[in-house]
Structure formats: C-alpha cells, structure tokens
Amino acid sequence: MSTIDMKTGKKKKRTAIKYMKSDYAFLAFDTLILTLIFIIILYPLLYVISCSFSGGKMVGGGASLIPLQATLEGYTAVIEDASVWRGYGNSLIYTISGTALALLTTILCAYPLSRRTFKNGKYMMFLCVFTMYFSGGLIPTYLTIRGYGILDTIWALILPVSLSVYNMIVMRTYFRTSIPDEMHEAASIDGCGEWRFLTQIVLPLSGPIIAVIGLYYAVDLWNGYFNAMVYLQDKAKLPLANVLRELLIQNQSLGMESNVQMDSTTLALLEMRSQVMRYSLIIVSSLPVMMLYPFVQKYFVKGVMIGAVKG
Numbered sequence: 001m002s003t004i005d006m007k008t009g010k011k012k013k014r015t016a017i018k019y020m021k022s023d024y025a026f027l028a029f030d031t032l033i034l035t036l037i038f039i040i041i042l043y044p045l046l047y048v049i050s051c052s053f054s055g056g057k058m059v060g061g062g063a064s065l066i067p068l069q070a071t072l073e074g075y076t077a078v079i080e081d082a083s084v085w086r087g088y089g090n091s092l093i094y095t096i097s098g099t100a101l102a103l104l105t106t107i108l109c110a111y112p113l114s115r116r117t118f119k120n121g122k123y124m125m126f127l128c129v130f131t132m133y134f135s136g137g138l139i140p141t142y143l144t145i146r147g148y149g150i151l152d153t154i155w156a157l158i159l160p161v162s163l164s165v166y167n168m169i170v171m172r173t174y175f176r177t178s179i180p181d182e183m184h185e186a187a188s189i190d191g192c193g194e195w196r197f198l199t200q201i202v203l204p205l206s207g208p209i210i211a212v213i214g215l216y217y218a219v220d221l222w223n224g225y226f227n228a229m230v231y232l233q234d235k236a237k238l239p240l241a242n243v244l245r246e247l248l249i250q251n252q253s254l255g256m257e258s259n260v261q262m263d264s265t266t267l268a269l270l271e272m273r274s275q276v277m278r279y280s281l282i283i284v285s286s287l288p289v290m291m292l293y294p295f296v297q298k299y300f301v302k303g304v305m306i307g308a309v310k311g
Helices: 021-053 056-061 073-080 082-114 121-133 138-147 165-178 181-189 194-202 204-223 226-231 240-257 264-307
Strands: 002-004 011-013
Touching (some): 021 073, 073 264, 082 194, 082 240, 121 165, 138 226, 165 204, 181 194, 194 204, 204 264, 240 264
Antiparallel strands (some): 002 011
16 A cells, blocks of 8 residues: 655555564454354344245254245245235334434434533433433333323324433534534624524534434334334234234144144144244344345444544
8 A cells, every 4th residue: 555745746655564463363363253243143144034935844843044945935924914014014104203203302402412502401411311220110101101192193102212312422422522613603603593503514414423323213113012012002003013923923823722623734734834924024024124224334333433422
C-alpha cells in the first residue's frame, strides 16, 4: 500500500505493522474462538433449513445438514394455511407502525436530552434511567391498558414498547458526540429553530443510528408474542408468532385427540407432516428479518460504536 505525499506529490510507502510472537498467538486464538462461535451459530440454522426441505420420515429419524428425500411438503402446508397469511399481514402492520412510532418517540426524547442547554436535562435523564431498573409489572400494565380502553387493539401492542430507554440513551449519545454544539450555534445565528435544526440537519446526519435502532425495534416487534397473548382476544388480530404457536400446538395435539378415530398409518402421516411443517414455519417466519438485515448491516458498526455509551 502507498499514499501520496501532499508536499512533494510523490508516492510514499506505508510502514507495515510488525507483529510480535504474542500478537500472532493472540490472532490465532481469536480466529479459532470466532470460528467456533460461527459454527455453533450456523449449525442450528443449516439443520433447520435441511429439515424444512426433507421428507417427514427423514425428519422423524433425524435429518442431516443435507436435505434427505427432498420435498416442499412443509412449505406447501404453510402456504395453504390462511391463518399464516393473516398473521403475516398483522405482523407487518404491527412492525411497520410500531417501528415508526418507536423511532419518533425515541428521537423526540433523545434530541432534547442531548442538548447541554436543555433545562432539567439531568433530572429527566434520571427519570428515564430509573424506569430501566424499576417498573410496575404485568398486572399494573394490564390495568393501565384496560383503563385506556385499548385492549384487543393495535395500540395495546405498540404503545407499551414505543420507547426503549436503552435505545434512547444510545441515540442521545450519538446526537451529542456526532452533532457538534458549534453547528447548533451557527444554525441558531442564522435563525434556525430547534424543529428545523432537528429535521434538516440532525436527522440527515444520523442515518446510521436511525437504521440500527429501527432494526432493533422492528426485530423486537416482529418476534414479540407475549403482549399479544395478554392483550389480544380476537384470534384474527394475532401476529405471526402467535399464529405459529397455535399451529404447533394444534399439530402436536391432533394425533392424541384423534387416536380413536384414525388408524396408525394416518396418525403417522399426520405426525410426519407436523414435523416438517414445524421447521418450515421457522424458516417462513424468519425470512423478513433475514432479508432486512443485509440492507442495515453496513450501518451497525458505525451506528453502534459512535452511539455507544462512553464514560
């Protein structure tokens, strides 16, 4: 590698980094540990993908990392189930609307707290951090949701998770460290108000942290199922995670409930179908997040490292 000397205009060689024996040992050990972690994480994913494309008999007997008796039976069963598509639609609505609301509240909370001139900022920050360690619990939260009259509605799922204090602190730190006070002072001299400064200067410069925090919120909302079990009564409004849970429970109990009416061959086929469908459901429910991650991954290092809490 070489660089251009600004004074002479000639190329100059970069000095190569010289590693000691201890550095090579550390790098080798670090590479080994990371490779093991990668294998531990990758193996279950490959196994689930293999099982989702394998036949029922192969899954029941233990499939390998290569699909055995390849078939699309599991995916066909998932696609033909109307409740899965209904759950998909509900999850998309909850995730998109919930992520938009969460980003809005996080930005509106993080920006004023990032300004050193904000009066009572330390007091407000203390109140926010206090909620990270102490909360009312499930029953008071349920009574609050019921008191607002939003049980069995979309608001019961997105309002309780519309602000994560941890995400807000990360975004606040990003605003404070990446947007210099001199820029705010210069904008103020030119007659720029706080709203205009936020929307036209701060937000365009905060793409990485917004993308990272938005993905955090989206994944939590997409995978969330507990709030739906507590606050939703209409099964037509259940998100995908709860629909998959219902299907898995139904598939497991179908054989026991029909033990008298069906012969052993039919019960075995139902069991194999439920086994294949189980793995296919996992893949189908994970596809949106896996498709979204590559577009946001490039922002992770910059957004999290700059927005990390610093001592």
